[in-house]
Amino acid sequence: MDREPTGEDFIDFKCPHCGSLNSFSTSAANCVHECINCLDLLIVPAQDGEAARKLPFPIEAPRLRLRPFEPTDWQDLLEFQFEDEDEATGWIPTTSTIRTGDMRGPFYLAVELLETNKVVGSLGFTFLDPELNQVELSLTSKTPASLPGLELEVFEAALDFCFQEMNLHRVITRCGADDSEQRELFKSLGMRQEAEFRKHQHIGGQWLSTAYFAILEEEYFSEQSS
Numbered sequence: 752m753d754r755e756p757t758g759e760d761f762i763d764f765k766c767p768h769c770g771s772l773n774s775f776s777t778s779a780a781n782c783v784h785e786c787i788n789c790l791d792l793l794i795v796p797a798q799d800g801e802a803a804r805k806l807p808f809p810i811e812a813p814r815l816r817l818r819p820f821e822p823t824d825w826q827d828l829l830e831f832q833f834e835d836e837d838e839a840t841g842w843i844p845t846t847s848t849i850r851t852g853d854m855r856g857p858f859y860l861a862v863e864l865l866e867t868n869k870v871v872g873s874l875g876f877t878f879l880d881p882e883l884n885q886v887e888l889s890l891t892s893k894t895p896a897s898l899p900g901l902e903l904e905v906f907e908a909a910l911d912f913c914f915q916e917m918n919l920h921r922v923i924t925r926c927g928a929d930d931s932e933q934r935e936l937f938k939s940l941g942m943r944q945e946a947e948f949r950k951h952q953h954i955g956g957q958w959l960s961t962a963y964f965a966i967l968e969e970e971y972f973s974e975q976s977s
Contacts, residue, residue, distance in 0.1 A: 761777065762775055768791040768805065773793075782794070782918045783919070806917070814864065822840070824843060825839040828843075857875040859875050885922070903939065907940065921967050922965065922966055929960070943966065947960060
């Protein structure tokens with residue numbers, strides 16, 4: 752999707768978070784952008800006079816729900832992401848506002864199982880460019896063996912959200928180069944391996960390699976139609 756400003760027409764609207772006036776080129780219609788005042792993320796309306804939208808949460812999937820974290824989720828976080836209660840409770844407020852900020856930090860969604868209402872993962876979205884065209888996805892969760900098929904469902908829901916709601920151009924993710932299961936998972940989603948950084952991280956006394964996978968907007972919709 753071409754988002755280059757035309758310099759001709761603009762869409763004026765109020766931020767659904769803070770109410771301040773925003774103005775974007777018509778090329779930004781239906782795409783995600785930051786409010787110029789509060790920096791919260793929003794969906795630019797299709798045309799002048801329409802209301803902008805907040806990002807549409809929760810995201811529903813057959814077995815799970817992706818939603819913003821709530822204060823009571825800290826206990827579940829101790830099972831897969833944090834070991835300390837203060838660390839978990841202190842982390843949640845940093846995810847409660849869906850904004851990128853000056854440093855383009857990620858925002859996170861809780862992965863909640865519908866059957867038990869238990870949070871079993873956190874999904875990170877990191878924007879990679881100033882125009883908010885590209886995102887990196889990162890999932891932290893319980894071991895896949897205890898929840899077979901969970902990761903696939905999470906990434907399927909995330910890609911649907913990225914391309915159908917935020918109208919992104921490109922989505923990437925990564926895994927350890929020797930993680931054959933993750934590689935197959937990303938390939939099953941229609942993602943391509945674009946790079947492998949060999950022995951670029953020194954962790955635990957070993958040099959580790961990382962494989963990067965990506966999918967473009969047109970590739971995603973081609974997969975959906977096939």
